[in-house]
Amino acid sequence: MQIDMHYYGTYAMARAAGVSKVAAQNIATAAQFVDDSAKKGESKLFDDGSRFYYQATAHHAEDLKNHEEENQRHVWVPFHFIPGNEGETFAERLVCRKDSQIAKDMINFNLSLSERSYFLELIGITAHVYADTFAHYGFSGISHQLNMITDGTLEFLNLKDTEIKNHIELKAANFLKKYNISFPNIVSAVVERGATLISKGVIGHGAVLTNPDRPYLTWRYVTEHPQQEPVERENLSDFMEGCEKLHGLFRRFLEARPDYAESSGLDFATIADRVQSVLKEQAPREGRIDAWQQAAESGDIFSGAGEKIPEYGGDSWISRRDSMAGDDSKIILDEPVYRFYQAAQVHRAHVLRDLLPKYDLVVA
Numbered sequence: 001m002q003i004d005m006h007y008y009g010t011y012a013m014a015r016a017a018g019v020s021k022v023a024a025q026n027i028a029t030a031a032q033f034v035d036d037s038a039k040k041g042e043s044k045l046f047d048d049g050s051r052f053y054y055q056a057t058a059h060h061a062e063d064l065k066n067h068e069e070e071n072q073r074h075v076w077v078p079f080h081f082i083p084g085n086e087g088e089t090f091a092e093r094l095v096c097r098k099d100s101q102i103a104k105d106m107i108n109f110n111l112s113l114s115e116r117s118y119f120l121e122l123i124g125i126t127a128h129v130y131a132d133t134f135a136h137y138g139f140s141g142i143s144h145q146l147n148m149i150t151d152g153t154l155e156f157l158n159l160k161d162t163e164i165k166n167h168i169e170l171k172a173a174n175f176l177k178k179y180n181i182s183f184p185n186i187v188s189a190v191v192e193r194g195a196t197l198i199s200k201g202v203i204g205h206g207a208v209l210t211n212p213d214r215p216y217l218t219w220r221y222v223t224e225h226p227q228q229e230p231v232e233r234e235n236l237s238d239f240m241e242g243c244e245k246l247h248g249l250f251r252r253f254l255e256a257r258p259d260y261a262e263s264s265g266l267d268f269a270t271i272a273d274r275v276q277s278v279l280k281e282q283a284p285r286e287g288r289i290d291a292w293q294q295a296a297e298s299g300d301i302f303s304g305a306g307e308k309i310p311e312y313g314g315d316s317w318i319s320r321r322d323s324m325a326g327d328d329s330k331i332i333l334d335e336p337v338y339r340f341y342q343a344a345q346v347h348r349a350h351v352l353r354d355l356l357p358k359y360d361l362v363v364a
Helices: 003-017 021-036 069-079 101-111 119-132 162-178 186-199 235-256 268-279 285-298 314-322 329-334 336-358
Strands: 042-045 051-054 218-222 230-234
Touching: 003 021, 003 119, 003 235, 003 268, 003 285, 021 119, 021 314, 021 336, 051 336, 069 119, 069 336, 101 119, 101 235, 101 336, 119 235, 119 336, 218 235, 230 235, 235 268, 268 285, 314 336, 329 336
Parallel strands: none
Antiparallel strands: 042 051, 218 230
8 A cells, every 4th residue: 555545544544433633643654654664774872872773664666675585574574464374385374365363463462552652653553564454465575476477467457547547557667667677668568578577576566566556446467376366356345445444443442542532433334435435536646645635624534524634744753763863862752753663663573573473474
């Protein structure tokens, strides 16, 4: 998923569930920041001798660290492709699955930490990982042949006009260019050949480009391994299910911390049609963000009067993180970006060292 869902959609589902504006903004910022915290781990030394060390929770598509096994297992597996534990082999069991039992166990554990100072940020991380199961299912966070598709089988099935189709193909072509892959015919390269070429050296859903992240898209492909299996996916139904599950997550969050409630919220059934209209918007990312904003301002999603979703503040988190050195270290304890890294470390350690081994999955 992209920022339209991880930030704007997450904020909308939190507010719809009854979460206060301030808490919803913090949660949604943390949810999107999982994708934006791609800087390699560094440490900050303070004047009083304290040190703040942080690790990446993502790597950008062109980052060579994506091809390092250690980074795949410490970044992509716990934060973006949490294993579904289905199949016989180790590799099959690492494939992400929608709403898996492992994902549910992750939620239960993270909700149990409701009294921690970083609880809001932890719920944002939880929301990111959980939402991704409704888009990233069928793919794994490690480089493997299971992520490959058969040459020439990637198809778009429901694009309403050529404008959005051209937009997707251009984005895909730019993605290919980052890997120094060029073809005389961009369209056929992307749809017929590019996916297979990329899949030999990329993790996750790289073989199908950004198709899983577009909420409006219906598409299909044929898997290459372990057999030729046709797959047709309707993202709209997957994203609708994801939104409903996120709404339920935030209901449980308020049960654990009722002090973060601003209202009794709305049942998902009462906002489902409006949410669906947002997700159906066939537009580039900016247009999809506008659709969430319009739904919020119309008053159709939140209880009470309509409101504007605050702009994403991840850049200010990065700025604060990178300028911390020299401060009295006690000051950072109240910084959301510091709490984010606290929460990320707890989440990472729990998933890799406790949760996955519970299912006999030794990943790291």
